[in-house]
Amino acid sequence: MMNLPTFYERREIVTPGDLLAEDDYVAGDNTYKEDGKIYAMRVGLVEYDDRKVFVVALKAFYVPSVGDIVIGKVVEVGLGAWIIDIRAPYPALLRASDALNRPFKPQRDDMPSILDVGDLVMAKIVAYDRTRAPLLSIREPDLGKVERGQIVEITPTKIPRVIGRKGSMVTMLKQETNCQITVGQNGVILVSGRSPKGEQLAVMAIRKIDEEAHTSGLTDRVTQMVRSEKRGVEHASEEI
Amino acid sequence: MSQKKPEKSIDENDVRLDGRGLNDLRPIKIEVGVLGNADGSAYIEQGKNKILAAVYGPKEAHPKHLAIPDRALLRCRYHMAPFSVEERKSPAPSRREVELSKVIREALEPAVFVEYYPRTSIDLFIEVLQADGGTRGAAITAASLALADAGIPMRGLVAACAAGKVEGRLVLDLNDIEDKGGEADVPLAWMPNLNAITLLQMDGSLTIDEFEQVVNMAVEGCKKIHGLQKETLKAKYVAVKEEVEE
Amino acid sequence: MVRVKQKQIAELVSLGKRLDGRGLTDYREIQLEVGVAGRAEGSARVRLGKTEVMVGTKIELGEPFPDVPDKGVLTVNAELVPLASPTFEPGPPKEDSIELARVVDRGVRESKMIALEELCVEPGKKVFIVFVDVYVLNHDGNLIDASALAALAALLNTKMFKYEVKEGEIKVKPGYTPLPVKNYPIAVTFAKINDKLIVDPWLEEEQVMDARITITTDKDGKICAVQKGGYGHFTTQQILEAAKIAKEKAEELRKLVVKG
Numbered sequence: 035m036m037n038l039p040t041f042y043e044r045r046e047i048v049t050p051g052d053l054l055a056e057d058d059y060v061a062g063d064n065t066y067k068e069d070g071k072i073y074a075m076r077v078g079l080v081e082y083d084d085r086k087v088f089v090v091a092l093k094a095f096y097v098p099s100v101g102d103i104v105i106g107k108v109v110e111v112g113l114g115a116w117i118i119d120i121r122a123p124y125p126a127l128l129r130a131s132d133a134l135n136r137p138f139k140p141q142r143d144d145m146p147s148i149l150d151v152g153d154l155v156m157a158k159i160v161a162y163d164r165t166r167a168p169l170l171s172i173r174e175p176d177l178g179k180v181e182r183g184q185i186v187e188i189t190p191t192k193i194p195r196v197i198g199r200k201g202s203m204v205t206m207l208k209q210e211t212n213c214q215i216t217v218g219q220n221g222v223i224l225v226s227g228r229s230p231k232g233e234q235l236a237v238m239a240i241r242k243i244d245e246e247a248h249t250s251g252l253t254d255r256v257t258q259m260v261r262s263e264k265r266g267v268e269h270a271s272e273e274i
Numbered sequence: 275m276s277q278k279k280p281e282k283s284i285d286e287n288d289v290r291l292d293g294r295g296l297n298d299l300r301p302i303k304i305e306v307g308v309l310g311n312a313d314g315s316a317y318i319e320q321g322k323n324k325i326l327a328a329v330y331g332p333k334e335a336h337p338k339h340l341a342i343p344d345r346a347l348l349r350c351r352y353h354m355a356p357f358s359v360e361e362r363k364s365p366a367p368s369r370r371e372v373e374l375s376k377v378i379r380e381a382l383e384p385a386v387f388v389e390y391y392p393r394t395s396i397d398l399f400i401e402v403l404q405a406d407g408g409t410r411g412a413a414i415t416a417a418s419l420a421l422a423d424a425g426i427p428m429r430g431l432v433a434a435c436a437a438g439k440v441e442g443r444l445v446l447d448l449n450d451i452e453d454k455g456g457e458a459d460v461p462l463a464w465m466p467n468l469n470a471i472t473l474l475q476m477d478g479s480l481t482i483d484e485f486e487q488v489v490n491m492a493v494e495g496c497k498k499i500h501g502l503q504k505e506t507l508k509a510k511y512v513a514v515k516e517e518v519e520e
Numbered sequence: 521m522v523r524v525k526q527k528q529i530a531e532l533v534s535l536g537k538r539l540d541g542r543g544l545t546d547y548r549e550i551q552l553e554v555g556v557a558g559r560a561e562g563s564a565r566v567r568l569g570k571t572e573v574m575v576g577t578k579i580e581l582g583e584p585f586p587d588v589p590d591k592g593v594l595t596v597n598a599e600l601v602p603l604a605s606p607t608f609e610p611g612p613p614k615e616d617s618i619e620l621a622r623v624v625d626r627g628v629r630e631s632k633m634i635a636l637e638e639l640c641v642e643p644g645k646k647v648f649i650v651f652v653d654v655y656v657l658n659h660d661g662n663l664i665d666a667s668a669l670a671a672l673a674a675l676l677n678t679k680m681f682k683y684e685v686k687e688g689e690i691k692v693k694p695g696y697t698p699l700p701v702k703n704y705p706i707a708v709t710f711a712k713i714n715d716k717l718i719v720d721p722w723l724e725e726e727q728v729m730d731a732r733i734t735i736t737t738d739k740d741g742k743i744c745a746v747q748k749g750g751y752g753h754f755t756t757q758q759i760l761e762a763a764k765i766a767k768e769k770a771e772e773l774r775k776l777v778v779k780g
Binding site (some may be wrong): 047049050051064066068073075076077092094123124125189245246248249250251255 | 313314331332333334385387391393394422423424425427428429430431465466467503504507508511512514515518519
Binding site (some may be wrong): 369370372373375376377380383384460465468469470471472473474475476477478479480481482485486489490493 | 613614615618619621622626629630631731733738741742743744745746747748749750751752753754755756759760763764767
């Protein structure tokens, strides 16, 4: 297939307003088309994929999407629902009826005892459109209040790098650090392991991925770093 | 105590007091991501100007009655620190700061995709820490980067500077002495994507021909500044890339 | 405003027409009266279509600014009084009224309209302060041009008391002397709708416009103030086109205020 003309090389860093392609290309993520020309909307790495041009943003905030698993913090206990900060432009809503799996009874049910201000909760976005707040649900197994572990917040666009191709990165991290790692699509990651050192290591690795997400050879470098840190720790005869 | 005005701002060889040629910008240094709490931030030094810009948002608009149903509300506060100028300036917003907050906001809004985030607000704060003429231009240049640094989708960047007339000659990027003693000052903001002017003001006296020349000078100055803006945004990532991809 | 009407206005402009039948560079009917506020030293009322602005000037003795000890002081204030529009609320001046005052001020100040050096009574101690108060009475679009025109007329109408300095004291003498005026700045405002420039936008055109540009020229056709407003943008060509038209329109308007 003949290569349509482009203005940048793949994975070059582009800035808002940079002209990426013209005419026959389709405007993908983080780009917009005007007068037949496609421009970048955010700072990121430009990618050309067949006829589509898009930008993998290096910095962007989370925009809710139905089906996403997110980790958020309760900021308010309302009447019949909690308001949850999921690091998006809009605060999310979790209905008491969802947590109870039956209608909410104001006289009987004490909401703060289920989830109180400051609690972390892992939930799934079940509804969202621009006119209403994103709606959460904790019905599925593994969802609900976070009882233990550490939280790492990174730029949401780098989540795919933390997961890795077919989960390769996150699987490696889990094995090497002996931690449960739950990745929220909103850029919040929960790390929970048996030893604090293991958790620290996982956090360190995740931060490294956040910093270097736009580079190549990342998986190898992270694996190397984790292993050499572990060796250092195990020398001091602490268990990970 | 006011500064004593020097005899001449520009000599017979068209060299300005600070050594610049008529068409030279002051030295500019910009950095993004300088503040920990803000969603986006940038710091600029242009000559003796030192200005910080920070963005919070998009987030829920408060108070709620200000929220716009089909787009984000862009709010801007241009403020000068009391110690930013020779004679201490009261911290209360002056009429000049109110006007500048408005025109700066109007200069940047065309660049932001506000329609993507209805009912939210995007708050832009500009603090002038040290002022030496042309602060609104430098503020817009920095604010543009702060918005991009916050990950807010933009049509493009906005660059700004001023040109004018001093001692009979048309000059670019007037500093405070040149502005106060000169015949005209024209601040201008430019969006390269749209090939358009988003801020334009003037005070002084110019013929229509001079005005045309001054506007063109300012636009050319903005194009140079735009190049610097792009470099600044990429800088952080390019440095990391070079460091790790040996 | 109803969306259908918005579209109608925009479409008409594309065809070079306006809802009220005006050409793209025509002003609405202008009525000017001076001396309407008896207690002011000078005053004028301008009706630009249905937009109505009154300006009163007051002259007081006061201290000069420390860095300009031998010049009088000019200060312009504008009030968008609540009765002028359902959108004006009582309270301290907001950005719109501050911008209006500063744009009118710029025209007067940068054109050196008032010979401030002739307003010095005792250098460093006493000078005349000229207060120009712009009072918007009805907002139907283009407050800037109406206010600037009324301010010009009010200043031309302004009389100062005569005085003499005897034994270090200022004594008022009978009679009046007009404010020393040397220039006649005129503001001309354009709205940009569908990439076309129209002069003197009325309220509904302002609600539809992308952006506005005000160009103030003096009696020699030199530009002394420019202010772009609104969230849209202009190309360089549009700005220069506006400047040329502004100079012509200003000459027409000036004749209404300056006789002879």
